[in-house]
Amino acid sequence: MVHRNRPYAPAAVAITLVLATACSSGQGEPASADPGSRRLAVQAAPSTASSTADEQGLVPVIEPGMTPQNKKEEQFFTRAKVLDDIAAYANSRVEVPGPIGIVATNCDEENANWDSFRRQIRFCYEFATKARELFQQPDDKGHKPAAKEVDDSVAGFTNGIVFHELGHAVIDIYDLPTTGKEEDAVDQLSVLLLATSDDKHIGYAIDTINAWGGFAAADEAKDSGQRLDQYADEHSLNAQRFFNWACWLYGSDPAAYESVVRNDSNPDGVLPSSRAGNCETEFQKISKAWATLLKPYLKPQPVK
């Protein structure tokens, strides 16, 4: 079971459920996030940490925030050791030819990307702020979450996104094949890494699910023209990413996440039973596919 203070489906997700039948659309990671292609408004600001050639694996780098809000996120990332924790966990699971930077940086947009040229996973402070604004919203009873809880959720969302970008990185570095949309494949790797871990990382998966639910709800406020364009994007729609993530986490352990499924006896569940029925099989296929692709690079895990 997930031991976490916050409920599985906060207000943001509940909103999404209402909207889901209207096929909400949108992107959390814009099309401009193609590996290596994204423009960065602030280039190569001095780092508080720098990677050296003898370092292996993922190496955290905190760049100075260039706006007051980005400075706050920089301080949060530093104080909470968000990137240190991500790097340590990723390095315990997957071998990458290092050093590969995980860089918290200024972008002038809400985004993250794998930068093949610099060999960096770049996570924008603005993306953290976008998630923070979502997680700060009061629940349906008007209760505002505590600052610590918001911080934890921002860290969780950052995990979900960075492991998505790690998927792009290993596909690029190891020249791995993908069938279907790469964006979906790397979401699957992110869920897989988080779901097959301890309660903290499972909580991070839930944070990411809640973020997609909230972003999907916000998409509904856009005009129809904006929404139509989102169908052309390489990413699945935010609402689809919400249901995919929920399905795959549920599929990783259906007994533990039984309350996620919506049916007659559990009308508050977030995942329609029509999708839930195949989620365990979906997750097993995801697990097998990534285990096959990454077989030479996966590090042995302690037996639980």
Ligand SMILES: [Zn+2]
């Ligand atoms: Zn992506």
